């Protein structure tokens with residue numbers, strides 16, 4: 634949840650609507666690209682905000698008209714001026730749920746479920762300037778925090794496809810990027826308290842704001858407003874409310890709640906039986922599900938399930954056997970649908986997650 638980077642939304646840079654709304658995904662990686670466009674002094678954005686918006690519109694047009702995609706292929710654009718702009722529409726809206734949206738930057742189905750960051754320029758030999766590097770670090774740290782992604786999962790486009798992207802130089806800097814992002818997310822070396830100053834305090838203020846507290850201006854000075862916010866945050870998390878930010882409070886600040894289940898993750902029990910392959914994860918999920926169903930409901934389900942089946946009585950019915958002996962018969966489907974109606978949505982969602990893990 635605490636996504637702290639400042640990103641210019643697609644609405645703000647004048648994006649045209651997507652041809653189709655993208656599905657939401659649960660991201661596991663961050664993928665780094667370059668736009669392969671001119672470097673300074675010929676960079677398209679000229680390092681300005683207006684130039685960055687123009688670049689975002691140019692890329693969207695190329696991706697939709699030339700490539701035939703639904704929208705911009707990437708999720709974020711990081712310009713040489715250090716401005717970050719939303720790419721594929723829906724990306725920013727999905728972050729608060731711990732979700733990304735399916736995009737088209739990586740040429741790889743699984744990798745397209747994770748955010749792709751386009752960096753303006755060509756980084757085969759050219760080195761990124763400070764403003765752009767800093768905004769890349771800030772964006773990656775914010776994404777790692779919002780999605781609970783370890784910085785080791787920051788990858789380059791060429792890890793997924795035969796391509797020069799993100800350029801030899803930028804690719805060679807990925808270990809440094811991971812290291813700096815990890816430092817950004819690390820707890821302060823000395824606890825932060827009233828009177829503390831510096832970039833770590835600035836980060837603290839951003840997190841407090843993202844959690845809905847009001848630390849005052851993001852100025853890197855730990856004053857009364859920041860202290861009040863820290864105490865409020867600590868109370869909300871059941872931590873010692875002393876207004877001092879040590880490792881425990883810091884960890885709570887940067888950790889996000891688990892992502893909400895995707896709409897597509899709510900699966901029907903009929904589909905479960907159809908797609909059952911006897912995989913260990915499937916059996917474990919079915920055993921877990923069975924443990925959530927009260928015995929009277931399991932007994933009634935067994936009656937409906939067995940009513941017209943030939944003898945296999947007396948033994949208690951297990952969900953694993955239900956899947957094994959499923960034949961797509963209409964009374965089986967009816968029994969499964971009845972059972973599904975008896976199980977809470979929350980249990981079904983958890984089951985779906987276990988089933989797919």
Ligand SMILES: [Zn+2]
Pocket residue numbers: 665666667738790796798799
């Ligand atoms: Zn790329």
